[in-house]
Amino acid sequence: MNTPNTCTNCGSPLGDDVRGGLCPACLLKCGMQTNTMGFSQEDPPGAPWTPPTVEELAPLFAELEILELIGRGGMGAVYKAREKDLDRLVALKILPPEIGRDPAFAQRFAREAQAMARLSHPNIVTIYSFGSVPLPQSQPLYYFIMEYVDGLSLRRLLDAKNCGSDEALAIVPQICDALQYAHDRGIVHRDIKPENILLSRDGQVKIADFGLAKLVGMAAAPDLSRPGEGKPDVTAAGGKVMGTPHYMAPEQLERPGDVDHRADIYSLGVVFYQMLTGELPTARIEPPSRKVLIDVRLDEVVLRALEAEPHRRYQHVSEVRTQVETIVTHPMEVRRHLPYGPWGWEYRSQRTLWGLPLVHCALGWDPATGRRRRARGIIAFGDRATGVVAIGGAATGVIAFGGFAAGVIALGGLSLGLIGMGGSAVALLFAWGGLAVAPVAFGGMAVGLYGQGGLVLSAARLPRVWGSYAAFVFYGLGSLLGLLSIYLSAVLHRRRPGATGYRGNGGAPNGRLLRWMGVCALAALAIWLLWAYRHFVATGGRRGAPLSPPAAARSASGTWTVTLSSGATVELLSVSAHPSADGPWWRPDGSPLGEWPYSPPNASAYPQDGQRAREVAVCLTDLPPGDIDTTWAFLPAVSRSGGSPRPQDDGSQLAVTAVIVPDAQAVITVRFGVAAGPWETLAETNGQGSSSFSSQTGSILVAPAVAKGEGAMLTVTHNVTNQATRVVAVTRDGREVATGPSTSAAGSTFAQHTFTFHNTPLEDILAFRFQVRPYEWAAFENVTLDPAGGSGLRSSPSEAPGPEAF
Incomplete structure (x- = not known):
């Protein structure tokens, strides 16, 4: 008899796709x-x-x-x-x-x-x-x-991706012992899932939450001292479906009144499958050994436990334990079976050099060993190739080309060598590709001592010989090389006849695979063309990130003071040669200032031949209440040092920065940004793993947090521009500790900031919040880099275009 599917509150009928619970109307009332x-x-x-x-x-x-x-x-x-x-x-x-x-x-x-x-x-x-x-x-x-179990749940272990076949084979027998003990006493758990499987610090498994379990056979009152006596009779309270849908046996959903201990065996099979593969089984269950490299005998154990009909499953959970123990105590070599017969082809030239054939081609399977053939020669070509020149799915040699390539010069989807080129390249000297890791690295993401490309993480940046779009060229060509390597690998590593995307015995990839690879290549090209166009429009053809659009208000022409919308006033005070302790100061138009009225600034710069150093001073008044953030920008771009505001006796704040400019440069545009007001949270993470976020403001990649002394450190890579940034650490006692970047490294499109919390231990932090707020800019054009009568251009206030508020 079918149980009516109605709302537990008002009794109204529910749809066929809803199994128990509240109707939408009652759910809305509860939410309010x-x-x-x-x-x-x-x-x-x-x-x-x-x-x-x-x-x-x-x-x-x-x-x-x-x-x-x-x-x-x-x-x-x-x-x-x-x-x-x-x-x-x-x-x-x-x-x-x-x-x-x-x-x-x-x-x-x-x-x-x-x-x-x-x-x-x-x-x-x-x-x-x-x-x-x-x-x-x-x-x-x-x-x-x-x-009380001091440890963690299996769910947390799965979420951390720290559960494999070894852990599964250690955990499952203990679950079986617990369930068999309960089943022998007439109790069915009914809700076996990772959240209810606890792992203590000493490795012991504990099954928790028998709150949904139903007593079996109490009416018959069997003797509990004699396990198995009495016929179990399971009934759910009120005929309700109880359990967690992903882990419930089919009969729990369809016939909740007919559930017995075999429902726990099905739930155990789901948990076992998830521990082995990291995925929940779907309607058409694929054997675990096709997803991960495990003992194929585990397929039979898992698939039998997951049988839809109870009579086809294991009838006692102790049988599962016995099968698992047999696999553990009698291991077999884990290797992939021959996907088809002893197909293969081999050619070996008769001429040799250094004891190796000049040319050796070896494809397919060796029927004697059951493994793929390996080509070894001066020129080697095959599934696995080793030689002076090696070409193959996995190639090692002086010059290696393949899906995986390792050699002095390596080219491939993944390349390792002295010089590496490919989709991902790791090299001891020079690397080029989509991801390049080497002392000298060029690529979409370049990591090394010297780098150039899209996102650069290096101690020093190489000169931009190829312009600001080098990342597009490097990443695009690296991606195409990676696709070519994948194609070659697919040709060599043939699968069994009839496999998706492949022809028959030994055939090359069919048109479907080639079409998919073409779509991937066109998609990568389209994405990079769109990025190039948007970057050009946003910057007006200039290098670097754009500033925010100008505000409606402008200050009067001829003055060097700007009032921002927040009420803050930014005054460009003066310019001086560096160091300024003994030298004169002059106003932005070049007229002399006289005696410097403030304490010496804390800034330093070290120009090289053909360069000179200057100091620029800005005064801030009428600042809004609360904290503010400030920054500098110059056109043309320069290297600078210092620049943080310092409070003065009259209530104002003074900011002085040192810049290095070419000797031939006479004037410069100075921009000073002030960020005030509320912060906006763009990303929040617990710091336990890498996380990525995307919004209209920009893309953010947060690395795992690490302990540093008595505190913690978090690294954030982002392309958020024209915004002040900070990270707020939320502690277990509810405190919020905010800090700005302690170190920064900027690329052409991405910047990397490190945030350090010196007195907040990592274990006390529950979450990290990456927050931003926009800068409002005051711009001062034609600022003279030399005093009147010097080598620079003198501009009077009336002649200058005047400052602007952005």
């Missing part, structure tokens, strides 16, 4: 309700429940010192606590008060809790006690006091 205490007699069924705080629970459990809330879910909330009398850590699980509205719940709770408390096994979380506490004007609060 607020309950801050979690204890309300008026809460309707299905209303959102907020767990009580530690302070609210403390009076109800005098025997416990409740420390913190560590988890919550649909079946309640879990707190970390300490038993005062026994001085041991425990886990306190409380159930939502609304479930106690059922008059029969108290009896059912007592019966099922007693059954769960009887489960005493090393791989099952122990129930120490249970019961209920009365609440004023509300239903009783039901609770469990359980064993």
Whole structure:
């Protein structure tokens, strides 16, 4: 008999694609309700429940010192606590008060809790006690006091990508022991999933949350001291589907009243499959060994556990353990089987040099060894090739070309050598490609001592011999070379007949594969052409990132003061030769200033032959309340040092920077940016892994956070322009610690900033927030680099175009 699929609140029918729960109308009502205490007699069924705080629970459990809330879910909330009398850590699980509205719940709770408390096994979380506490004007609060497991859940291990076949083969037998113990006593878990599998620090597995388990065979009252006696009879409370859909057996969804212990075996199969492959099984389950390199015998174990019909699965979970133990104790060589018969072709020239054939071609499989043939010669061509000149899917030699290439000169999709070229190139001397890592690196992303390209991470940048679009050329050609290597690898590494994208026995890739590769090449070309066009439009043909558009307001012509929209006033005070301690200062138009009225600036510059150093001073007044950020920009671009504002006795702030300019340059345009106001969060991460974010403002790549002394350090690479940046660390106690960049490295399109938190340990930080706010610019044109009567051009205020607010 089919159970009506209706809303648990109002009883209205639900669609076929919704299995239990609330209808859209009730869900919307629940989303608009607020309950801050979690204890309300008026809460309707299905209303959102907020767990009580530690302070609210403390009076109800005098025997416990409740420390913190560590988890919550649909079946309640879990707190970390300490038993005062026994001085041991425990886990306190409380159930939502609304479930106690059922008059029969108290009896059912007592019966099922007693059954769960009887489960005493090393791989099952122990129930120490249970019961209920009365609440004023509300239903009783039901609770469990359980064993506290110091470790992490299998879900966190999977999310961190730290679970492979070795870990799976160590974890699954312990899960089997726990489930078999429970099944022998008539209890089915019904909700086996990674969140309910805990791993202690010593490697022991603990199965948690039997809150959804249903007691089996209690009516018959079998003797629990004699496992297996009595016929199990499973019924779900109210005929409801209980469990987690991705891990539920088909009969749990279709016939919840007919579920027995074999549903746990199916859920274990899902978890096993996910541990081996990192993916959940789909409707058409593919054997795990086709996704990852594992023992093919595990395919039979996993696929049998995942059979849709219960009678075709393992009938006892102990059988799964036996099969896994057999595989562990009798390992076999893990290798791919021959995809088809002993196909192959080999040619070896009779002439030799240094004991090697001049030409050796070897393709396909060797029937004697079951492995691919390897070509070895002066000129070697094959699936695997080694020679002076080696060409193949995997090639090693003096000159190597292939999908994977290693040699003195290596060209390929992935190349390793003294000189490397390809899609990704790592070299000891020179690398060129989409990703290039070498002492001298050219590419879309260049990493090394000297670099040039799109994103450059290097100690020094090479001169821009090829202009600002070198990244386009390098990355485009590197990508095409990588595609060519993939094609060659596909030709050599043929699969079994009938495989997608391939012809029959030994044939070359068919038109479908070639078309896909053509689409990839055209897409890469289109993306780079779009980038080049947008970059040209944004910069007006100039190098570097554009400044923000000019504001409507301009200051009067002939003055050297700009008032920004925030109310701040920026005054370009003066210019001087560097160092300025003993030298004269002059106004931006070249007229003498006289005695310098401020303390000596903290700036330094070291010009080379054909260059000279100058100092530029700016005064800030009427700054808005709160913190501000400032920056400098010059046209033409120059190298500079210093420039941070320093408070003065009169309440103003002084900013002085030292710049290096060519001897022939007479005037310069000075831009000074001020960022004030609220910050906008563009990215937020927990710092445990690399994360990427994209928005209209720009693209952001956040590297994993690392500990540094007593603090933490985070590196952010981004192409956000014309914005002040900072990172806010949110600590476990709710504090927000903000810091600006401690070090910076700028490329033509991307910049890399390092943010250091000196007194905030990494383990105390819950999240990092990358925030920005825009700069507003004051621009001063025709600033004279020499005093009147010197070698520079003198411009009077009336002749100068005047400053601008951007």
